Amino acid sequence: MTDNRQRTIIKVFRKFSNSLGPDALELVEGILAEYEIQDENIEATLEALVKEYNKQDDATMKVSVDVLQRVYESLRDQGDTSALEREFLDPDSHLYFIDAHNMPLWHWSQERGTFEKHAASLTSSGSPETRVLAIRNRLNIIKQCVLRNEHFAPSTLPSRDRARLVTLKSTKQMLGRAGERFLLLGMLAHNKEGKLCLEDADGSVPLDLSTLDEPGDGIFTEGCFALVEGEYSEDGNLEVIAMGQPPCETRETARSIYAHIDFLGKGSTSIMEDAKYSVRIKEELSGINFFFLSDVWLDDGRTIPAVQKIFDNCVENNFIPKLMVLCGNFTSKPIAHGSARALQVYQESFDALADLVASYPLITRGTHFVFVPGPLDITVNAVLPRKSLLASFTARLKAKIPCVHFATNPCRIKFFNQEIVVYREDLMSRMLRNTVALKPDVRGDVLKRFLVQSILDQGHLNPFTINIQPTLADYDHALRLYPLPTSLILADRYDRYKMTYTGCHVFNPGSLIGKSVVFSTYTPAEMNSEECILELEGERVE
Numbered sequence: 001m002t003d004n005r006q007r008t009i010i011k012v013f014r015k016f017s018n019s020l021g022p023d024a025l026e027l028v029e030g031i032l033a034e035y036e037i038q039d040e041n042i043e044a045t046l047e048a049l050v051k052e053y054n055k056q057d058d059a060t061m062k063v064s065v066d067v068l069q070r071v072y073e074s075l076r077d078q079g080d081t082s083a084l085e086r087e088f089l090d091p092d093s094h095l096y097f098i099d100a101h102n103m104p105l106w107h108w109s110q111e112r113g114t115f116e117k118h119a120a121s122l123t124s125s126g127s128p129e130t131r132v133l134a135i136r137n138r139l140n141i142i143k144q145c146v147l148r149n150e151h152f153a154p155s156t157l158p159s160r161d162r163a164r165l166v167t168l169k170s171t172k173q174m175l176g177r178a179g180e181r182f183l184l185l186g187m188l189a190h191n192k193e194g195k196l197c198l199e200d201a202d203g204s205v206p207l208d209l210s211t212l213d214e215p216g217d218g219i220f221t222e223g224c225f226a227l228v229e230g231e232y233s234e235d236g237n238l239e240v241i242a243m244g245q246p247p248c249e250t251r252e253t254a255r256s257i258y259a260h261i262d263f264l265g266k267g268s269t270s271i272m273e274d275a276k277y278s279v280r281i282k283e284e285l286s287g288i289n290f291f292f293l294s295d296v297w298l299d300d301g302r303t304i305p306a307v308q309k310i311f312d313n314c315v316e317n318n319f320i321p322k323l324m325v326l327c328g329n330f331t332s333k334p335i336a337h338g339s340a341r342a343l344q345v346y347q348e349s350f351d352a353l354a355d356l357v358a359s360y361p362l363i364t365r366g367t368h369f370v371f372v373p374g375p376l377d378i379t380v381n382a383v384l385p386r387k388s389l390l391a392s393f394t395a396r397l398k399a400k401i402p403c404v405h406f407a408t409n410p411c412r413i414k415f416f417n418q419e420i421v422v423y424r425e426d427l428m429s430r431m432l433r434n435t436v437a438l439k440p441d442v443r444g445d446v447l448k449r450f451l452v453q454s455i456l457d458q459g460h461l462n463p464f465t466i467n468i469q470p471t472l473a474d475y476d477h478a479l480r481l482y483p484l485p486t487s488l489i490l491a492d493r494y495d496r497y498k499m500t501y502t503g504c505h506v507f508n509p510g511s512l513i514g515k516s517v518v519f520s521t522y523t524p525a526e527m528n529s530e531e532c533i534l535e536l537e538g539e540r541v542e
Contacts, residue, residue, distance in 0.1 A: 005032070005042065012046040016054060016257050017061060017113065017148055024063040031072055049075070051256035055270050059260075061113055089284050089416075091322060094277075096266045096414040097370060097405045100385030100478035103412075104265045107133065108140040115261050124381070126473035131466070134476035135187070138460055139201060141482050142225050143168075143185055145249040145459075171203040174232045182238070183229045185246065188222055188436055189465055196436055198228050198238065208237045209437065216244030218454040220437035223464035243437060245457035248502045254483030263483070266414055274417035281416055286525040290323040290413075293519045294424065294491035295374070295511035297332040298349030302536070304356060306517040309534050311360045320366050321521070323413070327424040327491040327509075328374025330389075335378065346378065351396045358400040368403040372411060372491070374424045384462055384471045385410060385478045410461055410479065415524055418486040423461050427451065428494040434468050448497045452506045455490070456481060486527060489520075496520070498529050505529065 009028050013020050020028070028046070037045050052071045053059055059067055105118035146152055152168065169182045186200035188207075197204045207228065220226055220243065230240040255271055262268040269277075281288075291310075297303050314320055330349065335342045357364060373379050373389050380387040388406035397404055410423040428451055442450060455461065461479040462469050471479060481488070487505045496510030496518065507529045509520035517534040 005029070005039070008042050009046060012043055013050055013063065015148065015150065016047075016050050016253075017144070018050060018054070019062050021062065021065075023065045024068055027065055027068060027072075047256075051259075051271055054257050055259040057260055089280055091285060091288060091415070094414075094416045095323070095368065096264075097368075097407060098264050098266065098412040098414060099388070100408040100410060100412075100475055101387070102265060103475075103478050104262065105474070105477050106261060106263060108137050108144070110140065113144070115258065122474040124472055124474070130473040134471075134473050136201065137477070138458075138480075139185075139187065139225060141480070142246045142459060145254075145482075146185060146227070146246050148249065148253075149247045151247075171198070171200050171205050174205065174238075178232050178234045181229065181231050181241075183227065184238070185225065185227055187225050188220060190222060196222075198226070205232075206237045208233070208239045211239040211241055212243060212437075214439050215437040216242070217439070217450060218245040218457060219431045219435055219450050220245075220454075221431055221434045221463060221468075222436055223434075223462075223468060224454065224458050225463075245454060248453075248457045248459070248484070249482075250503050251484040251486065252503065258483065264412060264414055264419065269417065277416040282525045286523075288322045288524055289319070290325065290420075290522040290524070291321045291519060292325045292327070292422075292489055292491070292507075292509045292522060292529075293512050294327040294509045295493060295513070296326045296328070296330055297513060298330050298353055299345055300332050300513055302513050304352055305536055306512060306534070307353070308356060309517060309536060310519065311356075311363055313534065315360065315362055320363055322366070323368045323370065325370040325372060325413075325422055325489070327372045327422065327489075328409075329376040329424075330371075330374070331376055334376050343378075347393050350393050354396040354400045357397075364401060368405065369397075369401050370405045370407050370411070370413070370422075371397070372407050372422050372424050373409050374491075375426065379409075381472075384469065385475050408478075412485070418524055418527070420487045420489070420522075421461075421481065421485045422489045422491065424491040425461075426493050427455070427490055428492055430464070430469065434464060445497070448495070449499060449501075452490070452499055452501050456484060456488075456501055456504055456506070459484075487522065487529075496531060498531070 006025065009025060010020060032042065032045070049071065052075060053063065053068055056067055056071060058064070105122060106115040107118055109116045146168065167183065168185055171184065171186070174182055184198055184200060184205070186198040189197055189199055191197045191204065191206070196207045196209065198207055211230070225246055227244045227246055228238065228240055229242040230238040233239050259271050260268055331346060335346060357369065371389055371394070373386055378390055378393065380390070386409040388408055394406055407422070410421055413420040413422065431451060431454070454463065459480060459482040461481065462471055484502060484504045490506060490508050492508050493511055494508065496508050498505070498507035500506070505527055507520055510518050512519060517536065519532050520529045521532055522529045
């Protein structure tokens with residue numbers, strides 16, 4: 001077999017963090033030769049093979065010939081109708097709601113090069129060690145994605161492509177090497193003197209941004225991880241010439257490597273099962289829709305009529321959603337500490353909503369209602385991830401709605417092969433308040449794209465330092481976005497938008513009450529959202 005074909009084989013397996021010994025390489029060459037795979041189809045064929053290999057429980061980073069042979073024979077023998085295909089698709093039995101505090105914690109192991117499950121119980125208090133570990137997990141997860149990127153992953157065989165590859169360095173490798181150029185991956189933070197630095201696992205280096213023309217796409221905040229290229233100066237600073245977000249890894253790539261890991265705690269499914277579910281959802285469940293409402297200000301006299309209008313339209317058009325997610329804030333203004341009257345109004349508002357929902361039996365019987373608290377709502381804790389609404393305010397909702405779920409912020413919804421993350425936070429304003437680098441004159445749709453890109457590239461909903469937005473260290477993993485979800489709802493008071501980035505559909509439904517009644521519908525069959533606008537009868541909502 002030609003050297004070019006061997007290089008292609010090694011390149012594809014290395015892309016998924018696998019290495020091949022002589023026996024495994026010979027087996028793969030034999031498979032390609034047996035089926036006379038043409039050169040233009042080799043990469044697609046090999047990717048299918050390595051993806052199936054990595055989902056095996058006994059798969060190792062250095063490819064096992066026995067496991068690879070078993071995977072090949074399984075693929076070759078496929079053709080029987082599976083039990084999955086014969087099963088009736090019941091959407092309710094495949095709809096799961098995962099609270100942030102119930103997700104299992106998986107640490108990244110540098111030694112094994114994979115995720116390891118945390119065995120000990122988690123606590124809200126955490127410890128200094130768990131705080132450091134949470135940040136290291138963020139760094140290591142991003143780093144392994146970067147090193148797997150085609151621009152950073154060198155082939156084991158000599159080739160002309162090696163000259164164009166980029167090599168990451170660490171801060172400790174710069175010592176005594178003034179005048180040389182380095183590319184670093186680390187977290188942007190301010191040191192005790194207030195100077196912007198880049199921190200990695202080995203140390204930190206002050207950054208001199210005066211030499212930077214403009215940063216790359218995205219919003220760079222204190223606490224986010226960045227790829228920074230620059231020249232190390234005699235005075236110990238890194239004179240920055242380029243700054244960019246780390247490259248984002250698609251859900252398909254991450255799942256092909258870690259499909260055997262149950263990140264959500266609801267049982268892992270194979271890539272093959274996910275693919276079959278995806279096809280069947282399009283064919284059999286195309287009429288299912290999810291509704292997302294944000295800033296449902298129950299103390300505003302226009303909100304209950306607005307929700308009633310939505311319900312009326314659903315009944316009149318026989319368009320009953322399977323899921324309705326209501327995100328806070330459920331109050332338009334902060335509740336004064338110790339104000340009994342404000343608490344009473346807060347309670348009565350939820351009771352009024354419960355009575356309204358109960359008056360629509362057609363909706364109540366078939367729709368799941370999910371309540372996600374906002375920054376102003378009353379929960380046990382104000383630190384991310386936030387716990388659900390206090391039970392004392394939701395008693396009537398529980399009594400009158402059969403399928404009601406009081407979720408954490410953020411929370412996740414698993415529907416067959418899809419993972420939907422819901423996060424209620426005024427994220428745009430927080431990002432802009434804490435920006436350390438941003439291209440000039442960025443606004444409008446470009447700014448919205450930069451926000452989405454930054455959150456997904458960071459693989460985390462809270463790319464800030466602890467002094468800006470504290471988190472519960474033991475539950476920081478609930479804010480991760482790795483593997484990328486299928487869809488992400490960034491409910492924000494900022495202008496509504498929708499876009500798809502690296503295969504992840506992201507949208508902001510906007511505030512329910514404004515110049516009109518606005519919310520978003522999401523269709524799982526299409527993995528796409530649509531903006532819905534309604535006017536109240538008799539007057540335009542201001």
